[in-house]
Amino acid sequence: MKADNNEKALLQGLSKNDKKAVESIYKDNYNIVQALIINNNGTADDAKDVFQEAMIVLYEKVQSGSFELNCQIKTFIYSVSRRIWLKKLMHQNRFNLVEGHADMISVDDEMEDHEKRNNEYGMMEKAMNNLGEPCKSLLEAFYIQKRNMQDIAAGFGYTNAENAKNQKYKCLVRLKRLFFSQYKNESL
Amino acid sequence: MIEDIKILEAVERYITGEMTPDERVFFEGLRKSNPEIDQTVVEHTFFLQQMNRFDEVKNFKNLLNENHIHLAEKGLINSPRLKGKAKVIYLYNRYKRVAAIAASIAGITALTMSALVWSFSPGKPTQEVQALRRELKQSISKLENKNHELNQKIDNVKDQAQEVIQTPAINYKSGGTGFLLDSKGYIVTNQHVIEDARHIAVQDNNGVDLNAEVIYSDAQRDIAILKITDKRYKSPGSIPYSIKGYGGDIAEPIYTLGYPRNDIVYGEGYLSAKTGYNGDTLSCQITVPANRGNSGSPILNKNGEIIGILSAKQNTAEGAVFAIHSKYILNALNELQKDTAFKNVKTPSSTVLKGSDRMQQVKKISNFVFMVKVD
Known part of the structure; x- marks a missing residue:
């Protein structure tokens, strides 16, 4: 996978709390997460919470310094969001997700x-x-x-x-x- | 404690690198020889890191929220507004079974409860509790009557041909006490005081009778609100006391001012139980001297907040007097305000009596307590 220079710059911005970088990541990824949550028994408020938690996971990772993302930001955020939501659904005894996005990575350690x-x-x-x-x-x-x-x-x-x-x-x-x-x- | 602080200070200077090289060498020696100090260094490093991380994440969360609002406003992300309807339908589908079950349980419970309440409620305590409405001593009225007769005789002598028809002086037969809720002339008293009244007058501290009429009455809670309609009424200024929205505590000292006779009478005591006669939750039990005519007297606490209205005493028990909780005055006021004619009736939310001594308090309050006379 091509480690996009643009994505690298975004992550660097994120680690420095740069408003522009955060806004850009937010804008490009929010809708897909919201669609996932809403299609799976969630509300827009749930989507906001889940997405923001995923953003924090990414933030913590880039903060730790030695971090290198070996997939697209989108894939990372989607995978983490999916995981967080799945966990919340498990508390309500619902397991199966209806989803549209295909790219996914394992985020066990991160979680x-x-x-x-x-x-x-x-x-x-x-x-x-x-x-x-x-x-x-x-x-x-x-x-x-x-x-x-x-x-x-x-x-x-x-x-x-x-x-x-x-x-x-x-x-x-x-x-x-x-x-x-x-x-x-x-x-x- | 001081030792701990000294150690903590040293640890912190060590971690942040503020120590001089000499100090540092010494401290590192200390750290090696004393495991407790070493432990503190490790723990404190961890803790400072935790604090920093907490702050970072907190700030980041704020940044995220700002972005969310900003992007939603600009329409760059699908803002939650469009989900309004879908959400309702979705929630309806998700919870309709739960809602149906909950509703039927609620229905059954409500029916059962009302049946239980109906079968166990004590009904109106008629005999044992005596409402403290006063039968007015007629001496003054009698005197007036005599005067009146005399006048009539004189008139008759003066003008024998004509029969003088005078409006008869009203003989007030019973009465109680009331106090101002709003200095525009709104008085609260017990409903039983003004029950079946044809004429109502309130007498102020100077003995002047002022006509009044009932504008609100609630027999169940035994609360009535009167309005002084007399043109001679002059507002005694702003009301010094306030009406408390919740009950007092047992053993709380209280006092009252009322008209069991023609002069205002002060009494003091304490709150003795949180419920009234037979566990009635509308009222509380107080111990205070009370006689006929005390009905409608304000019950105040030491701060000059009204916690109730004196309403009745139990004949079969010594010293058991009952007062209606003050929150029902506020409820009555709220009800009254629903009528647009009375929506400006207001009662002060705070007392100015707090801290002043009892004599001062009573002096101020007595201008706001009236004798209620009923024909």
């Missing part, structure tokens, strides 16, 4: 990987939501927006950077506890 990450994402989301304010904003400011401590201390009304730092660590300890308590339960 296993993705499910693990997806679980972790859910746990972090839950931990963050249970953390409460001001801890959540404080940690986001430091670890995600990478603002410096002086700045944060001023923004959150702490008397000095040292105070803000102590508070930040206390919050971090709590967040870690919330996260790992789920993590350990999960792995049991």
Whole structure:
């Protein structure tokens, strides 16, 4: 299969959160996934969820750096979407898919990987939501927006950077506890 | 805790590479000799990675959603709008059996429940519960009558040929209490207070009688709303209390203001049970001094929120007084607002009494509590 230069550029763009690249992949692949879902007992909302999850799988793959796609983007997204939808249908005891797209690859490894990450994402989301304010904003400011401590201390009304730092660590300890308590339960 | 934070701080500086080379060597030594520190480094590295990944995916999800909306608007992907009808039919086909079964179960349950409720409902508690409507002492009216007779005699003397026909003064025979719902002159009271009334007047804190008429009444919930029609009525200002949409808690301190006699009377007590007579869920049981004439009195909590209307007491039990839950006042108000003539009737959603002491609260509220007199 010809590793299209255009496709390579798209994947590179995707790994850098480039809006144009994401839009282009979205536009070229959404309809075919939606058709699959709708022809198989799904709604347009289901289609959106499934497609976006497949996009995340692709995103995670290109993020990992060493990734090389050995099929077309379309085939990859279709295969992953199909797999995700099949799994959802299995929960409702329906198995047979009516489908139009032929090209497919095996995505077992990808799915296993993705499910693990997806679980972790859910746990972090839950931990963050249970953390409460001001801890959540404080940690986001430091670890995600990478603002410096002086700045944060001023923004959150702490008397000095040292105070803000102590508070930040206390919050971090709590967040870690919330996260790992789920993590350990999960792995049991 | 402080120890933990120090360690965590060191670990974080180590991971992010903020340590000086000396520090780094020292820390690596520590890491080798102390497995706990080593474990913390591994765990924290993993955790920071998790946080970063969480953030990346979260942002990516937002980006995807933006794109979805954008592309759907432009029509570059098949937007979900066109699926509207198909979805309904599809859902209908998918769930019609379930729906049919659910509907029949619901039907059977509804019939059974209504049969059960019908056979077990206590009916109207007629004897044991006494509505606290007051038979007005007639002394003042009698005096007025005497005056009236005197006047008539004088008139008769003055003009013997003509028989003077005067509109007879109305003798109000019974009464209760009511309080303003809307300072435009809307008063809420018990339905039993104004039952079978020919004339209704409300008397304000200064003893002035004002004519009023019933604009809403609900016998089952025992709630009525009156409107003061008298031109002499002047709004006493904005209402200081609010009406709470849900019930209070057992043991919550409460107080009431009412007209068991010609002067306003204060009483205090507590909420003693969440249901009323015979488990009636429309009302709650309170312990507060109550006499005839207290019907329709507001029951307030310490914040100055009305949690109920005093309505009745149980004759066969000592100190059991019942109040209708305040949410039925709000329900009644909602019903009333459906009539376009009354759609502007409003009650304040928050109290201004919170935090002020009881004497201040009572002082403010007493201008908004009226004696309801009925002929």
